[in-house]
Amino acid sequence: MEEFLKKLPKVELHAHLNGSLGIESLRDLAERLYGSTSEEFSQLCQRFIQFDRNSDLDACFKKFSFVHELTSTVEGLRYATELAVRDFDKDNVQYVEIRTTPKANSNYSRRDYLQTVIDAIRTAREKYPRILVKLLPSINRAEPLAAAEETVSLSIEFARSHPDLVLGIDFSGNPGKGRFADFVPILSRARDMGLKLVIHCAEIENPPEVKEMLQFGMSRCGHGTFLDPIDITYLKERNIAIECCLTSNLKSGTVPDLKEHHLKRLMKADAHKVLCTDDSGVFDTTLSKEFLLASEVFGLSRNQCISLTLEAVHHSLANDEERNQMAVKVKDYAASLA
């Protein structure tokens, strides 16, 4: 099964850039930025060792802040993007939609940030031609509305200049912060301008907000941990897929036990769902490992893994031609095993 899953041409629809760097890539990034003989690098390596041994939530948060440090320069951000693509390619992911919140600091503006990521994806496409990469700029709900407005304006502009690359907007961040209703006008503008919306929804228990989000609408639902049966039916009827991230939910504590993961309920309800990693580097996983977990916990067969991948192809934001090509790769792989 492991070998079968590794070789499966997978489709990743929920991946945050800063969380998607594996430990080797973090090391490569630090080495590129500081040089392998520098004091900074040897200090960073000490911190890597701690990450290797420890994967509790606290360690995960430390990893996040650590990556933010390493990507706080144009060069760090550029190389991190390339390495994230390398990591997905290594896991035989044939298509990935990468999300990231454009940040501003003394080294770059939000515009520079997006431009850097876009340029890096273009370079990565040449280096790793097997994988198709798309970009979804994120709104961080914990940040002020003005930041979200700027992100949407820039995304509209970049979607025009890079229509093959910038496809939509992600709404994410600490679900305990910010009010969804406050972001509705901004998100509406993005949608009116042709951007697709993927929304982190029902990550924590908050039924009134979930209703607001569902009513507003979305192309896909991120996590959906606390959706009730009526919500699940509502999404199913509207052909909206729920992005399930098993390890992420377990390690961040929103799901106490994988056996109780809502993927089980979604499978039972025959709802639209896809398997994703969320933050593969931080949570020390890969999409292959997520499929393996799902097969171990819920008894997914090879055929079900193929179907789930084809479902991910269908729910991706790629154009028809790209989706047809992806589906052909999956079907050819399935046929090669028969």
Ligand SMILES: [Zn+2]
């Ligand atoms: Zn996420």
